[in-house]
Amino acid sequence: MRHIGGPSPRLTRALAGALLLGSVGCPGEAGSPTAPTSATALATAGTTALAVQGRWEPAFPTPVVAVDVHLLKTGKVLLWGDQGSAYLWSSATGFTPVTKPFRIFCAGHTFLPDGRLLVVGGTSPQTRGLRYATVFDPTTGQWSSTPSMAQGRYYPTATALPGGGTLVISGHDTAKVDVTIPEVRGPAGWRRLTTAPLDIPDPFYPAMFVAPNGKVFLAGFQQATRYLDVTGTGHWSTVGDRNVADRRLGSAVMYAPGKILYAGGGDPPTSSAEVIDLSPNQGAPAWRTVPSMAFARRQMNATILADGSVLVTGGTSGPGFNDQAGAVKVAELWNPKTEMWTSMAAEAKIRTYHSTAILLPSGKVLSSGSGDGGGITFAQSQLSAQIFDPPYLFKPDGSLATRPSITSAPSKLFYGQSFTVQTPNAGSVTRGTLIRLSSVTHAFNESQLIFPLTFAKTSSTSIKAGGPANASLAPPGPYLLFLINGSGVPSVAKTVMIGP
Secondary structure (H helix, E strand, O other): OOOOOOOOHHHHHHHHHHHHHOOOOOOOOOOOOOOOOOHHHHHHOOOOHHHHHOEEOOOEEOOOOOOEEEEOOOOOEEEEOOOOOEEEEEOOOEEEEEOOOOOOOOOEEEEOOOOOEEEEOOEEHHHEEEOOEEEEEOOOOEEEEEOOOOOOEEOOEEEEOOOOOEEEEOOEOOOOOEOOOOEEEEOOEEEEOOOOOOOOOOOOOOEEEEOOOOOEEEEEOOOEEEEEEOOOOOEEEEEEEOOOOOOOOOEEEEEEOOEEEEEOOOOOOOOOEEEEEOOHHHOOOOOEEEOOOOOOOEOOEEEEOOOOOEEEEOOEOOOOOOOOOOEOOEEEEEEOOOOEEEEEEEOOOOOOOOEEEEEOOOOOEEEEEOOOEOOEOOOOOOOEEEEEEOHHHEOOOOOEOOOOOOOEOOOEEEOOOEEEEEOOOOOOEEEEEEEEOOEEEOOEEOOOOEEEEEOEEEEOOEEEEEOOOOOOOOOOEEEEEEEEEOOOOEOOOEEEEEEO
């Protein structure tokens, strides 16, 4: 039986206390929504703010605005904006410049089965979409060309498919006309889905997810949600309308196999959220309203954490496209078990349009970007990044939690097969997660998904779990493997490849 991750019993009690007592946050800039501080109340509850709301580490400068950010299988982060070079970053080595192959600003991207990063589209003067595609190899640090698409695309979404191909959809072309014909990249090149035209208009970057039935689910921005069958020349079928019509520039995430959370978006922005379950045993899928966030948001990011909870960062509560006065600095955490939100600590910087957030192998979250467009000049943009330490990294007294560790694990996992992990914590680890490496831009992570694991102890130093049954539950490519102990504390992840 699969176990869907969520906060530990210890943390759940702490979060419940925080919900009763009110949120805790850090002071923000004038005009920025923040949560009130109640350290006395937290002490009375027997826990600290760190164990309830986590901590933001000090912000540090970035050489460019991090509009497109990717966690590579090497553990380094590749990022770029419009101005300047692309860069590789790690906390150990800092920033290393990487020459861009062309103007890859506002491109689409996702990981190939071998862990290389595919980047499609981009822009030329007057935001005319490019047909180009390129591949970045994390091992060599080099770009290589690959066949171009049939049409240029600016603001497309790229989705890794179960068969190893890549679906690219939406955006506008070199004539600034909406691209209605999806394309699939495979071993023989690009294939157009000519019998599946659909106009997904501006702001583009639609939220797309591989469903358990192998089809690709369109969650938005349009209210009508659909399946796309990518076989042959393609076919759309209707699933149903979302409850909230306008979720433009909200954020959607597949928080468990077949289960999608869509939160925020719209103009004026909404705080509401809804979920849908595409699992084959659920009957006809339908959107269902869940409790709202504390803050209305658009232009925010939703990130799956190591334990399966979902962190929402940044965004604005203000009207219009990119209102800075309404910027929200308080993060929020969604528990998939209770479907409740809890306010986290407040970030130091504004993160709105062109902001990004990704999960790191440490189980922490890198938040960066904002600006370089959307009415914000480069000089006014956020050339900074900040790391969030989730509550699961702390004990109730605020000290660092003791983390399980991975001594060794397979470098590749195969569909339908179990695998063994060596760990000195075999007696305390019962579950874990596989989380696909992040590739994020424009409020949507085009790669992240999660597969929950249930571990059984096989010796004093080894545990065993069953991997994904098929590629529709976890398309081939690179994933973070986390072990989670009975207190809900995750290990530092090991990167593994999943494939046939």
